[in-house]
Structure formats: C-alpha cells, structure tokens
Amino acid sequence: MKIVVAGAKASGKSTVSKLLAERLGLRCVEADEKISELFREWTGFECSCAEICRKVGEAEFRRLEAEAVEKLGEEDWCVVSLGGGSLMNPKSRRVLRGGALWLYLDGSADVLWGRVMGGGKIPAYLDGCEDPAKCFAERVEKIRDVLLCRADCVVEVDERTPEEVADAAVVEIEAELGSRSGAANTFGEVIKLTTFGESHGPMIGAVLDGVRPGVEISEEDIQKELDRRRPGRTKMATQRKEDDRVQIVSGVFEGRTTGCAIGMLIKNKDQKSGHYDDLKDVFRPGHADFTFWRKYGLRDHRGGGRSSGRETACRVAGGAVAKKLLAERGVTIRTCTLAVGKVKAERFSWEDAEANLLRCPDAKAAEQMEKEILDARSAGDSVGGVVQVQVDGLPAGLGDPVFAKLDARIAQAMFSLGSVKGLEFGSGFGSAAMLGSENNDAMSGMSFESNNAGGIFGGISNGEPVVARMAVKPTPSVSLEQRTCDTAGRDRTIEIKGRHDPCIVPRVLVVMESMMALVLLDAWEIQERIRPGWSE
Ligand SMILES: Cc1cc2nc3c(=O)[nH]c(=O)nc-3n(C[C@H](O)[C@H](O)[C@H](O)COP(=O)(O)O)c2cc1C
Ligand SMILES: Nc1ncnc2c1ncn2[C@@H]1O[C@H](COP(=O)(O)OP(=O)(O)O)[C@@H](O)[C@H]1O
Numbered sequence: 001m002k003i004v005v006a007g008a009k010a011s012g013k014s015t016v017s018k019l020l021a022e023r024l025g026l027r028c029v030e031a032d033e034k035i036s037e038l039f040r041e042w043t044g045f046e047c048s049c050a051e052i053c054r055k056v057g058e059a060e061f062r063r064l065e066a067e068a069v070e071k072l073g074e075e076d077w078c079v080v081s082l083g084g085g086s087l088m089n090p091k092s093r094r095v096l097r098g099g100a101l102w103l104y105l106d107g108s109a110d111v112l113w114g115r116v117m118g119g120g121k122i123p124a125y126l127d128g129c130e131d132p133a134k135c136f137a138e139r140v141e142k143i144r145d146v147l148l149c150r151a152d153c154v155v156e157v158d159e160r161t162p163e164e165v166a167d168a169a170v171v172e173i174e175a176e177l178g179s180r181s182g183a184a185n186t187f188g189e190v191i192k193l194t195t196f197g198e199s200h201g202p203m204i205g206a207v208l209d210g211v212r213p214g215v216e217i218s219e220e221d222i223q224k225e226l227d228r229r230r231p232g233r234t235k236m237a238t239q240r241k242e243d244d245r246v247q248i249v250s251g252v253f254e255g256r257t258t259g260c261a262i263g264m265l266i267k268n269k270d271q272k273s274g275h276y277d278d279l280k281d282v283f284r285p286g287h288a289d290f291t292f293w294r295k296y297g298l299r300d301h302r303g304g305g306r307s308s309g310r311e312t313a314c315r316v317a318g319g320a321v322a323k324k325l326l327a328e329r330g331v332t333i334r335t336c337t338l339a340v341g342k343v344k345a346e347r348f349s350w351e352d353a354e355a356n357l358l359r360c361p362d363a364k365a366a367e368q369m370e371k372e373i374l375d376a377r378s379a380g381d382s383v384g385g386v387v388q389v390q391v392d393g394l395p396a397g398l399g400d401p402v403f404a405k406l407d408a409r410i411a412q413a414m415f416s417l418g419s420v421k422g423l424e425f426g427s428g429f430g431s432a433a434m435l436g437s438e439n440n441d442a443m444s445g446m447s448f449e450s451n452n453a454g455g456i457f458g459g460i461s462n463g464e465p466v467v468a469r470m471a472v473k474p475t476p477s478v479s480l481e482q483r484t485c486d487t488a489g490r491d492r493t494i495e496i497k498g499r500h501d502p503c504i505v506p507r508v509l510v511v512m513e514s515m516m517a518l519v520l521l522d523a524w525e526i527q528e529r530i531r532p533g534w535s536e
C-alpha cells in the first residue's frame with residue numbers, strides 16, 4: 001500500500017507527505033528527487049526540477065517525470081509526494097493506481113499563489129508568461145478538474161496549517177480504508193487471502209495473492225490439510241458428506257508458484273437446501289441469520305450462506321500454502337483442545353494430542369470429551385470448548401506497531417471465525433491476578449526464563465513460542481425446540497433440521513492453524529520489506 005499525495009504547486013505535498021509519513025510510520029518518497037536522480041544518471045548534472053525544466057523544456061521534463069513515476073509505481077509501504085503535474089498524464093495515473101490510495105490536497109489558486117510568491121520561486125512553466133498569476137490559476141483549476149473526482153481522499157488546505165492538513169488526511173485515509181474493507185472478503189496486507197462462495201452454492205474457493213514465485217506446492221499439500229477439516233468423517237462432526245477436493249486453477253505451474261494469484265476451487269456436492277426451507281423467514285438463535293437480514297435486507301438462508309462454517313474450508317486451502325512456507329523457515333504451528341464443555345485436560349502432552357481426534361493433550365480427558373460431544377448430540381444439543389494454538393520456531397521481530405501488532409492481527413484472524421468468543425495470550429486473563437514481579441518474563445542469556453507474555457511484547461514476536469487460547473461457543477444450530485422470531489416480527493418456536501457439528505472444536509483446530517499461518521507469513525513478508533535478512 002502506498003499513499004500518493006497530489007495537488008497543485010505549493011498545496012503542501014512535500015511538507016504534508018513528510019508529516020503524514022511520520023504519523024503513519026511509513027517512508028516518504030519525493031518524486032522530485034527521483035526526477036533529479038534520473039537526470040543525474042542521464043547527464044551527470046545535479047539539478048533541481050525547476051532547473052531541469054528550464055534546461056530541457058517542459059515536454060522533455062514531463063517525459064522524465066513519467067519515467068520517474070514508472071519507478072515510483074514499484075514502491076510500496078510509503079507516502080509518495082508527487083509533482084503538481086504528475087497525475088495529469090493518463091499513463092502515470094494508471095501506474096500509480098495499483099495498491100495505492102490517492103490523497104488530493106485542495107487549495108485555492110489565490111492562497112497557493114501567495115505561497116509561491118512568498119517563497120520567491122516561480123514555477124519554470126510560467127517563465128515568459130505575461131500574466132503568471134492567471135496562468136497559475138488556470139493550472140490549479142486543471143489539476144483540480146482531474147483530481148477532485150479521481151482522488152480517494154480530499155483535504156482542503158487553505159485554512160489549515162501543514163500539521164492540521166496531515167491530521168485531517170489521517171482521518172480521511174482511515175475512513176477510506178475502512179470503507180474499502182466493506183466487502184471484507186479479503187484478509188492480509190501482503191499475503192492476501194480472498195474467499196468466496198456460499199454453503200449451498202455450486203462451489204466455494206480461495207484466491208491467495210502475494211506468495212513469492214518458485215515455492216513448491218501441490219494439490220496434495222493442500223488436500224492433506226483440508227482433509228483434517230472435512231465434514232462427515234466422524235460422529236463428532238456434521239454429517240454433511242463433502243469430499244472437499246481442491247483444484248488449483250491458477251498461480252502454480254509445473255509444481256511451483258508463479259508469483260501470480262493462486263486460485264483454488266472446492267465444489268459443493270452434498271447441499272440439502274430443503275432442510276433450510278423452514279428457515280427462510282425465521283432466525284436461528286445464536287446464528288448470523290437475524291444480523292445478516294437486518295444488515296442487507298435479504299440473505300441466502302440455505303446453510304447460512306456466507307456465515308456457514310463451510311467457508312472456513314477456503315481458509316484452510318490458503319493457510320496450507322502459508323503453513324508450508326513457514327515450515328520451510330523452521331516455524332511450526334500446532335493446536336490442541338484444552339476443554340470441551342465441562343471436561344478439562346488435566347495434563348499436557350503433545351504426544352497424547354497427536355494420538356486422538358480432538359488433539360487433547362490428556363489422553364484420558366480426550367475420551368471424556370468425546371463422550372461429552374456425543375451426549376450433547378444425542379440430546380439434540382451442542383457443546384463448546386477451549387483451543388490452544390502454539391507457534392514454535394518464530395524469530396523475534398514479527399509484527400508492526402501501532403495498529404498491526406502481531407497479537408492484534410492474530411486476534412482479528414481468530415475472531416473472524418464464527419463461534420470464537422474469547423481469546424487470551426500467555427497468562428492472559430490469569431495475569432490480571434498476578435503481581436508484576438510474577439508476571440514479568442525474566443531474561444538471561446538474551447532469552448526469557450518464562451513465557452507469560454505468550455511470545456509477544458509490544459506487538460512484536462520476542463522469539464518465545466506464541467501461545468494463544470480461544471473460547472469456542474457451543475454450535476448455535478441445535479435441534480431442541482427454541483424460541484425465536486420471524487421476518488414479520490412474530491414470535492415463533494423452531495426445531496432446526498439439517499446436519500450440524502455437535503461441537504465446532506474438532507473441526508476448527510486446523511482452521512485456527514491456517515489463520516495463524518496467514519497472519520505470520522504476512523507479518524514475515526512485511527518485515528522482509530522493512531529489514532531484509534533481519535532474522536539471521
Ligand atoms: C469450522 C466451523 C464449523 C461450524 N459448524 C457449524 C454448524 O454445523 N452449525 C452451526 O449452526 N454453526 C456452525 N458454525 C458456527 C457458525 O458459523 C457461527 O456461529 C455463526 O456464523 C455466527 O457467528 P458467531 O458465532 O461468531 O456470532 C461453525 C463454525 C466453524 C468455524
Ligand atoms: N498548510 C500550509 N499553510 C501554510 N503554508 C504552507 C502550507 N503547506 C505548505 N506551506 C508552505 O508552502 C510552500 C510550499 O510547500 P510544499 O510542501 O513544498 O508544496 P508542494 O510540494 O505541494 O509544492 C512551503 O514554503 C511550505 O512551507
């Protein structure tokens with residue numbers, strides 16, 4: 001993502017870009033400097049843009065400027081301060097469109113002319129002009145015509161100090177980024193996963209973008225992970241029978257990623273939409289039926305549409321790729337079940353966890369947990385539980401202050417899963433009852449003697465295992481009679497038909513591993529851009 005700052009001369013592009021870059025924690029790149037650089041490479045002379053324009057004429061200067069823009073197009077994670085005329089060129093506009101947000105600083109010709117005169121530097125293109133103030137005003141108008149309707153954010157600058165302009169720009173940028181996420185089907189900054197498809201549509205799928213070229217990946221690698229989530233395998237899961245075969249349709253050639261978007265499709269084969277006929281106008285308590293209807297005014301009621309747990313297959317497909325890449329970098333992600341309903345694991349052994357379907361680290365508790373799930377199922381009810389995700393081998397340094405803290409990103413990833421209702425890192429809620437001296441992780445030999453923090457300080461991984469625990473609520477769709485309402489506002493009772501997970505825990509484990517992998521790979525790629533080779 002780059003913020004492109006545009007506007008007429010003296011609107012404050014250079015001044016505000018610097019302030020904005022500081023506020024957003026990004027680099028600031030000046031187009032003028034790039035142009036001077038190109039000119040130096042070309043002629044060996046060190047000149048400012050105005051000098052270049054005077055030396056070579058405006059047409060040649062614009063050619064150089066377009067070449068500089070071409071280079072700026074390759075920049076990422078920065079604020080780009082443009083020259084006044086840069087975006088008047090359609091080709092340059094195209095170059096700077098991708099992955100960018102445009103901020104237009106809007107000033108009136110009078111005020112800007114005042115600033116130009118105050119600085120004593122009349123733009124070169126006004127040389128020889130009979131009425132420079134008028135020519136300048138025409139240029140300002142032209143720029144406004146082009147940018148006012150094209151910019152993503154507009155900030156008026158006449159009656160604001162540069163600091164006030166930067167502050168107003170931050171508000172505008174945040175609002176714009178917020179609205180862009182309206183569709184909210186894409187997750188990640190560099191490693192981006194988009195999922196699509198409804199539970200009862202013809203297929204579901206994922207597009208994973210941002211993965212480097214040359215990574216070995218096969219359908220089998222992905223299938224292995226998908227099979228862990230597949231419905232219908234045991235009595236502890238929904239009886240909807242899907243084979244969840246993945247087909248890679250793009251981005252992989254001769255077994256390796258090409259660097260282009262990786263497209264993955266999974267066909268829906270066992271939809272029984274008739275089960276949902278009764279739910280067309282009635283809301284399932286605990287599910288997303290009511291809120292989707294209130295928000296959109298309509299909904300795909302079959303299987304819950306987009307809000308169905310089925311969508312999470314797509315996350316596993318994307319996560320499988322991320323997981324493989326991380327494994328090559330020595331990072332492993334494991335999950336285990338700490339509780340189901342009222343049954344808790346009393347001991348912790350990864351060996352036990354590997355040996356039962358629930359991945360419970362206590363073999364004895366695993367049996368009781370399974371019984372808890374089957375009992376709830378027989379009673380037409382459901383149970384929830386607690387899942388732990390542990391990441392080993394993660395180097396220190398991943399995660400970005402302030403809004404992209406690693407723990408914040410992980411929390412977002414986990415809470416984006418239906419049924420997740422709580423999350424803690426390390427000593428988590430328990431830390432609230434500890435003394436600082438107990439909770440702090442003492443250091444020796446440049447590492448930590450304990451891990452109450454759960455592997456993250458200040459939003460940045462500290463080299464210890466990242467440990468997160470999630471509370472998963474009992475599945476909302478239960479067949480016992482429940483009180484609810486319909487779309488006409490009448491009170492009703494329902495008995496839900498259809499095939500549902502009596503407990504979400506066993507099937508959400510691999511989904512949580514996948515979401516963790518996506519967050520970590522994304523953070524890793526961002527860190528590589530900030531400080532390549534940082535982990536060595
Ligand atoms: C892997 C997975 C499987 C799920 N299976 C079911 C299910 O069979 N029946 C159901 O009603 N909800 C199921 N859910 C939960 C719903 O998707 C979720 O409760 C619903 O979208 C409402 O979101 P909320 O619980 O976060 O408020 C499942 C969720 C996941 C992640
Ligand atoms: N909001 C503002 N209020 C007053 N002066 C400003 C403001 N923004 C910029 N300036 C002044 O105007 C001149 C041009 O600013 P600059 O950032 O170089 O503009 P640009 O890069 O858009 O041509 C500088 O002297 C700067 O200090």
Ligand SMILES: O=C(O)C1=C[C@@H](OP(=O)(O)O)[C@@H](O)[C@H](O)C1
Nearest residue numbers: 199231238303308309310499500
């Ligand atoms: O494939 C899946 O993971 C699921 C499919 C759903 O079927 P319906 O949408 O037909 O209810 C339901 O069993 C559960 O949400 C999980």
Ligand SMILES: [Mg+2]
Nearest residue numbers: 013014032082
């Ligand atoms: Mg400037």
